[in-house]
Amino acid sequence: MSAVPAAEFTAVGRHYPGGVRALDAVDLRIDQGEMAAILGPSGSGKSTLLHLLGTLDAPTEGTVRVFGHDVGALSDDGLSALRARSIGFVFQQFHLAPNVPAVDNVADGLLYTGAGFRTRRRRALRALDRVGLTDRAHHRPHELSGGQRQRVAIARAVVGSPRLLLADEPTGALDTASGAAVMELLGELNLEGVTVVVITHDRELAARLPRRVEVRDGRVVADSGVAPREEAV
Amino acid sequence: MRAPLRRRGGPGPGPRPARMAFGDRLRTGAGGLRARPTRVVLSALGIAIGIAAMVAVVGVSSSGRAELDERIGRLGTNLVTVSPGSDLFGGEATLPEEAQGRIGRMPEVESVSQVELLSGTNVYRSDLVPSGESGGIGAYAVDPGLLETIRAEVRLGSGLNPATRDHPSVVLGAAAAERLGIDRITPDTVVLIGDTYFSVVGVLERADLAPELDNAALIGRSVAERVFGAEGEASTVYVRVDPEKVASVRERVGRNANPERPNEVEVSRPSDALEARRAADQTLNGLLLGLGGVALLVGGVGVANTMVISVLERRGEIGLRRALGATRRDVRTQFLVEAMALSALGGLAGVLLGAAATAGYALLRGWPVALPWWAGVGAVCVTVLIGAVAGLWPALRAAAQQPTEALGSA
Numbered sequence: 001m002s003a004v005p006a007a008e009f010t011a012v013g014r015h016y017p018g019g020v021r022a023l024d025a026v027d028l029r030i031d032q033g034e035m036a037a038i039l040g041p042s043g044s045g046k047s048t049l050l051h052l053l054g055t056l057d058a059p060t061e062g063t064v065r066v067f068g069h070d071v072g073a074l075s076d077d078g079l080s081a082l083r084a085r086s087i088g089f090v091f092q093q094f095h096l097a098p099n100v101p102a103v104d105n106v107a108d109g110l111l112y113t114g115a116g117f118r119t120r121r122r123r124a125l126r127a128l129d130r131v132g133l134t135d136r137a138h139h140r141p142h143e144l145s146g147g148q149r150q151r152v153a154i155a156r157a158v159v160g161s162p163r164l165l166l167a168d169e170p171t172g173a174l175d176t177a178s179g180a181a182v183m184e185l186l187g188e189l190n191l192e193g194v195t196v197v198v199i200t201h202d203r204e205l206a207a208r209l210p211r212r213v214e215v216r217d218g219r220v221v222a223d224s225g226v227a228p229r230e231e232a233v
Numbered sequence: 234m235r236a237p238l239r240r241r242g243g244p245g246p247g248p249r250p251a252r253m254a255f256g257d258r259l260r261t262g263a264g265g266l267r268a269r270p271t272r273v274v275l276s277a278l279g280i281a282i283g284i285a286a287m288v289a290v291v292g293v294s295s296s297g298r299a300e301l302d303e304r305i306g307r308l309g310t311n312l313v314t315v316s317p318g319s320d321l322f323g324g325e326a327t328l329p330e331e332a333q334g335r336i337g338r339m340p341e342v343e344s345v346s347q348v349e350l351l352s353g354t355n356v357y358r359s360d361l362v363p364s365g366e367s368g369g370i371g372a373y374a375v376d377p378g379l380l381e382t383i384r385a386e387v388r389l390g391s392g393l394n395p396a397t398r399d400h401p402s403v404v405l406g407a408a409a410a411e412r413l414g415i416d417r418i419t420p421d422t423v424v425l426i427g428d429t430y431f432s433v434v435g436v437l438e439r440a441d442l443a444p445e446l447d448n449a450a451l452i453g454r455s456v457a458e459r460v461f462g463a464e465g466e467a468s469t470v471y472v473r474v475d476p477e478k479v480a481s482v483r484e485r486v487g488r489n490a491n492p493e494r495p496n497e498v499e500v501s502r503p504s505d506a507l508e509a510r511r512a513a514d515q516t517l518n519g520l521l522l523g524l525g526g527v528a529l530l531v532g533g534v535g536v537a538n539t540m541v542i543s544v545l546e547r548r549g550e551i552g553l554r555r556a557l558g559a560t561r562r563d564v565r566t567q568f569l570v571e572a573m574a575l576s577a578l579g580g581l582a583g584v585l586l587g588a589a590a591t592a593g594y595a596l597l598r599g600w601p602v603a604l605p606w607w608a609g610v611g612a613v614c615v616t617v618l619i620g621a622v623a624g625l626w627p628a629l630r631a632a633a634q635q636p637t638e639a640l641g642s643a
């Protein structure tokens with residue numbers, strides 16, 4: 001089965017007024033089921049790339065297709081629906097609602113999918129279970145460690161079973177051990193079939209991933225390419 | 234370079250967003266208030282004060298009106314008073330002696346009772362008070378049925394009854410008793426009227442339909458004739474008439490009282506003064522309501538201010554919600570609902586506060602507590618509206634924020 005690519009960039013530029021070229025002439029294809037790391041120094045355009053992948057931003061040049069949809073041609077509603085159903089985000093700063101129990105933070109990952117309140121809670125508990133935080137469901141963010149907070153954020157990102165999971169330096173605010181645990185969790189989710197793209201500047205962590213895309217000054221300067229997988233079968 | 238970020242809202246090509254349930258919108262919008270309770274309380278306070286002021290104004294005035302209505306109902310609007318006016322040359326006229334009898338024979342009249350001011354007769358607590366300090370209390374010779382006709386109530390003791398009527402006994406009006414310092418009655422309680430001691434047998438409540446009797450000492454007619462030489466020349470005749478025929482009696486009673494000189498008779502309906510007080514209330518109410526409105530406006534500005542700050546502070550949350558799939562509309566609605574909830578919270582507190590103030594004031598004055606339901610419902614509706622107006626601009630700002638903004642920053 002040759003599924004539509006998770007994302008496909010064709011000559012993509014993202015320019016800002018004043019001549020800033022956050023991304024320039026990027027061609028990139030990420031197939032469903034892949035797990036890729038995006039590497040590069042600070043300011044090289046990694047986050048910009050991830051935002052385009054996640055339809056939070058649109059290119060000023062070229063086309064971005066996500067699951068076949070031309071991001072530049074979709075309305076705000078169309079993009080929002082795509083994000084609600086197919087894309088999950090994890091951020092360096094977690095972005096958890098303060099004073100809100102973990103389970104409700106996770107349940108908010110389904111708020112814009114049309115799922116009812118009970119369903120959202122039930123699935124949130126299951127997602128917390130999945131990231132190993134069953135016993136922390138009713139803790140508030142400030143009662144959790146950094147690693148636990150990031151796992152809550154991951155649970156929120158995957159509670160809606162997205163096909164594409166995007167993480168912007170998810171280990172950036174964590175110690176080495178928690179960071180490794182988070183990367184391991186992302187790896188497991190990938191094995192369950194989720195396409196995972198993760199920004200990191202930890203070369204050691206990146207080295208263990210099947211694919212590495214290196215960005216510098218808004219351009220892709222190295223790409224270890226699509227790892228041959230089930231296509232061969 | 235084409236601007237990539239401005240997108241149409243509403244449906245377009247591609248997947249359709251799910252509709253958020255009403256309950257979820259409410260929960261999400263109100264949920265934003267829980268994070269900063271102190272600020273919520275402070276900015277709802279402005280609204281609460283404005284609403285409380287307006288509700289209290291409405292409550293106090295309707296309680297006052299309820300009390301007035303109750304009083305008017307009790308007193309009846311069918312009392313007509315007949316008194317001498319002035320003659321052609323501006324001098325004081327008099328009523329003929331037969332006036333009371335003739336009025337009493339009118340078929341519409343239910344009861345009639347006259348009083349006669351004993352002019353030049355002063356009333357004192359004791360003979361130690363110098364004669365200049367009588368306090369303007371008038372002594373009146375009255376008919377037996379007077380209190381029933383004007384429906385005056387006895388606060389202390391009793392009215393003049395056959396047992397006391399012919400002896401030197403007196404009933405004092407409320408103001409007169411106060412001036413004379415009489416707040417209880419013992420067998421020794423006496424006042425000096427002219428040169429004669431009278432035992433005080435009763436004190437009246439304020440007589441709304443005959444306020445001239447509040448500052449009066451009422452004595453029986455036969456005693457008055459004996460002691461002061463009263464002549465039966467009425468200073469006022471109180472006439473209780475068939476409630477259906479008040480207007481017609483009013484027109485004809487002057488001619489009955491004084492057929493020769495009907496123009497020298499003054500006829501009035503004392504309940505008119507009570508009814509006029511209801512109208513007088515309204516102007517003051519308008520002013521107070523206006524002040525409440527100003528407080529409400531200030532409260533609305535406070536809500537808008539809070540929401541603007543909230544939107545600025547929560548750029549990260551807005552970005553996150555957009556990443557989770559919120560449409561611009563979802564974000565706009567969330568902040569709009571939050572502003573409405575904030576304002577309505579103030580409104581609700583204001584209604585409770587205003588109702589409490591109404592109840593407190595009414596109970597203090599011995600009035601019935603009356604707060605029309607529309608005041609509470611209206612107040613909450615108005616605050617929801619204020620919240621919507623105050624929250625509109627901040628909500629539009631929130632919805633216009635780029636999804637990527639503030640997502641990458643700490």
Ligand SMILES: Nc1ncnc2c1ncn2[C@@H]1O[C@H](COP(=O)(O)OP(=O)(O)O)[C@@H](O)[C@H]1O
Pocket residue numbers: 016020021022040041042043044045046047048049641
């Ligand atoms: N809203 C913006 N306006 C102008 N320049 C921007 C904006 N966002 C990002 N940039 C610029 O684009 C470049 C790439 O940014 P970013 O993708 O955040 O880099 P990275 O995530 O790799 O650190 C930087 O030079 C940054 O200053």
Ligand SMILES: [Mg+2]
Pocket residue numbers: 046047048168641
């Ligand atoms: Mg970045």
